[in-house]
Amino acid sequence: MALFATLLFFLCGVLHGLGRNIQLPTVQECCQDGRDRALRGQDCAILPLISSSHTCRIAQEQCCAAAVGGRLCDSGVKMAKEQGACERPFFQGDPWETKISKMCCDCCVLGLMMASRGSSCELPGLSLGTQCGFTAQTCCGKNTTGEIKPSSSSSCVSLLFSDSNCSQLCVGNGTCACHDGYQLRQDGVNCEDVNECLTGSHNCVIGQGCINTEGSFRCQRETSCGTGYELKDDNACQDIDECSLGTHNCGPDFLCTNTVGSFRCHPKERCSDGYIQDAIGSCIDINECVAYTTPCPHGQTCINTVGSYTCRRNTVTCGRGYHLTEDGTRCEDVDECRAGNVCGDHGCVNLMGSYRCECRIGFIFNSITRLCEDINECRHYPGRLCAHKCENTEGSYTCSCTTGFKLSHDGRNCEDVNECDANPCSQECANVYGSYQCYCRRGYQLSDIDGMTCEDIDECALPTGGHVCSYRCSNAPGSFYCTCPPTGYTIAHNGRTCQDIDECAAGTHNCSVSESCFNTQGGFRCLSFICPPNYRHIAHGGEISLRHASVSLRCVKDCQHGNVGCSFDPTQLITHTALSLPTFREFSGPEDIVFLRTVAAANPAPPPGATDVFFKILAADDQFSFDVQKRSDQGMIMGVVQQVKPIIGPRDLVLEVAMDYVISGLVSRRNIVVIHVFISDFWF
Numbered sequence: 001m002a003l004f005a006t007l008l009f010f011l012c013g014v015l016h017g018l019g020r021n022i023q024l025p026t027v028q029e030c031c032q033d034g035r036d037r038a039l040r041g042q043d044c045a046i047l048p049l050i051s052s053s054h055t056c057r058i059a060q061e062q063c064c065a066a067a068v069g070g071r072l073c074d075s076g077v078k079m080a081k082e083q084g085a086c087e088r089p090f091f092q093g094d095p096w097e098t099k100i101s102k103m104c105c106d107c108c109v110l111g112l113m114m115a116s117r118g119s120s121c122e123l124p125g126l127s128l129g130t131q132c133g134f135t136a137q138t139c140c141g142k143n144t145t146g147e148i149k150p151s152s153s154s155s156c157v158s159l160l161f162s163d164s165n166c167s168q169l170c171v172g173n174g175t176c177a178c179h180d181g182y183q184l185r186q187d188g189v190n191c192e193d194v195n196e197c198l199t200g201s202h203n204c205v206i207g208q209g210c211i212n213t214e215g216s217f218r219c220q221r222e223t224s225c226g227t228g229y230e231l232k233d234d235n236a237c238q239d240i241d242e243c244s245l246g247t248h249n250c251g252p253d254f255l256c257t258n259t260v261g262s263f264r265c266h267p268k269e270r271c272s273d274g275y276i277q278d279a280i281g282s283c284i285d286i287n288e289c290v291a292y293t294t295p296c297p298h299g300q301t302c303i304n305t306v307g308s309y310t311c312r313r314n315t316v317t318c319g320r321g322y323h324l325t326e327d328g329t330r331c332e333d334v335d336e337c338r339a340g341n342v343c344g345d346h347g348c349v350n351l352m353g354s355y356r357c358e359c360r361i362g363f364i365f366n367s368i369t370r371l372c373e374d375i376n377e378c379r380h381y382p383g384r385l386c387a388h389k390c391e392n393t394e395g396s397y398t399c400s401c402t403t404g405f406k407l408s409h410d411g412r413n414c415e416d417v418n419e420c421d422a423n424p425c426s427q428e429c430a431n432v433y434g435s436y437q438c439y440c441r442r443g444y445q446l447s448d449i450d451g452m453t454c455e456d457i458d459e460c461a462l463p464t465g466g467h468v469c470s471y472r473c474s475n476a477p478g479s480f481y482c483t484c485p486p487t488g489y490t491i492a493h494n495g496r497t498c499q500d501i502d503e504c505a506a507g508t509h510n511c512s513v514s515e516s517c518f519n520t521q522g523g524f525r526c527l528s529f530i531c532p533p534n535y536r537h538i539a540h541g542g543e544i545s546l547r548h549a550s551v552s553l554r555c556v557k558d559c560q561h562g563n564v565g566c567s568f569d570p571t572q573l574i575t576h577t578a579l580s581l582p583t584f585r586e587f588s589g590p591e592d593i594v595f596l597r598t599v600a601a602a603n604p605a606p607p608p609g610a611t612d613v614f615f616k617i618l619a620a621d622d623q624f625s626f627d628v629q630k631r632s633d634q635g636m637i638m639g640v641v642q643q644v645k646p647i648i649g650p651r652d653l654v655l656e657v658a659m660d661y662v663i664s665g666l667v668s669r670r671n672i673v674v675i676h677v678f679i680s681d682f683w684f
Helices: 002-016 027-039 054-082 095-116 130-140 564-568
Strands: 169-172 175-177 182-184 191-193 208-213 216-221 229-231 237-239 254-259 262-267 275-277 283-285 300-305 308-313 322-324 331-333 347-351 354-358 363-366 371-374 389-393 396-400 405-407 414-416 428-432 435-439 444-446 454-456 472-476 479-483 489-491 498-500 516-520 523-527 535-538 544-546 552-557 571-581 591-601 611-619 626-633 636-643 651-663 666-679
Touching: 027 054, 054 095, 054 130, 095 130, 354 363, 516 571, 571 591, 591 611, 591 626, 591 651, 591 666, 611 626, 611 636, 636 651
Parallel strands: 571 666
Antiparallel strands: 169 175, 182 191, 208 216, 229 237, 254 262, 275 283, 300 308, 322 331, 347 354, 363 371, 389 396, 405 414, 428 435, 444 454, 472 479, 489 498, 516 523, 535 552, 544 591, 552 571, 591 636, 611 651, 626 636, 651 666
16 A cells, blocks of 8 residues: 555656646546546546546556555455455455455465564565555554655666566566466566466356466357357357348248247248138138137037038937937937847847947957957967967967978867878988978989979089099989090099009000100100210219109210310210100199209309309290209209290100309300100190
């Protein structure tokens, strides 16, 4: 309070000289206007100006704020003295107002505690700030307003002028403060917004979501308003006028009328008298006899007509079951049991205005048709009368059985029938509950037509028939048998596979003494290999490994004296051999057919002077069906000749493969392997 009084007198001295030259309200008048408006509850931040003077505006606003602050501070002091509790919910007003009241309440409680302990009201060692210190000393009982005047060197004392360094509030002694909803930054001067939604300092209730705003927050409901309503800024639900917005679905022949939360469609067409419109706008007749209480005078009956009604004089009429007496003045009961045979062969009981039939067992009286009707026992007691099927009869019922069963002696249950006693199957029969099953012996299958006849299975025509026999399959009743080509093959012990006949081993060939017999798949060849000039025959070594190779010739170079060309020819060895191969039926990839072994060590990085071997195909077929690869076997270099393309037999081919031994980049010697390949026309 002393701070506000000091600022007011300071302003009076500064502004006194300015009023002598221009006709402006005095500073005292501007200040008093602000205080009066504060007492009327106006917002000090948006006061109407009574003068264009900047100094007057400051005095008006600050005196208004001082009055509001004094009132709020007095409220806090009162709360501290009366209750001794300073919780913010006890105070009313905006957050910034409750903040001031709570501050003064806390400071007053501090002063009261100091007084109760007999301590000095000077509050030594406590830097509480000007307003808090003044409030604490006042509540302590020693008002020292004149002793705590703010220093003229404080940067906050010139709050009324432009040289204040606080962004929002100055509380004295060079200390800055912020409005409620803001917090002081680390620089001690500037203020930043507090996100109440993140800190949990909002007061939004369940069903509302918190939305942060600059210096405050607002609560917005989370659930929607429902169809036909929209949410306003104040969280209230407002009806949507679908008719004015054009969001209705009324047709062109209807008018839209808005209702709370919805709308209604009314037809444009008007109906004439005696008619009313239905929901789709059509005109329908009004039954005036029902719509109106007494459309006709007493003693007359209303009869509805299309678009109107008529009144007819009442006459004595008797209802059903009655007839007029002879004088025509009253009605008497009709005895239907005497009038005719109304119940047939059932009993009849007369009633006033009606009658009732006493029905026999198995029948029931229908009060609407007045007749005895048969009781459908099968429908009334489903599953409880018959084991299988129930058929209703006149006054009773009968039971029957489904196919494969017969009715028991009790007339209700069913027994299984052994159909196999009648030999319905052509081969094997097995009785099952309620039916039977036919079976066939091996090599036969059950007919799809009658399910009883066994038909022979053509094993050769089955999808797997091509793999039953290695060559040709012949069907037989209940079985099959395999055959082989007429020459060169015989059937194996399994009865399915064709195996080659070795004519050379059996001695059934026709080769001469000078020829060698070589067995092939499905035949044989008479071979006679000779060494070329400058080569002589030697015994066969172990450098080549073939499939089914039994005939071979090995020739080593033997140059005549003085034959220079022969001496410089690197070819040292020529080997002739034969190989029999089938026609690969399903050729899926390269097939290894020849293995060329060497005595050279396999080394990924041969040292200088080491021997290396390279393989090359010199002659083959026109389709390039063969290839040679270099591999390693037990630490030694090996060449593998492969068939890389399918070859359809019968074919006779000659394949020449060179083996070059290279030392330091030079071919030291060459070995040539001549392979005579005989490919049969079968795959076995």
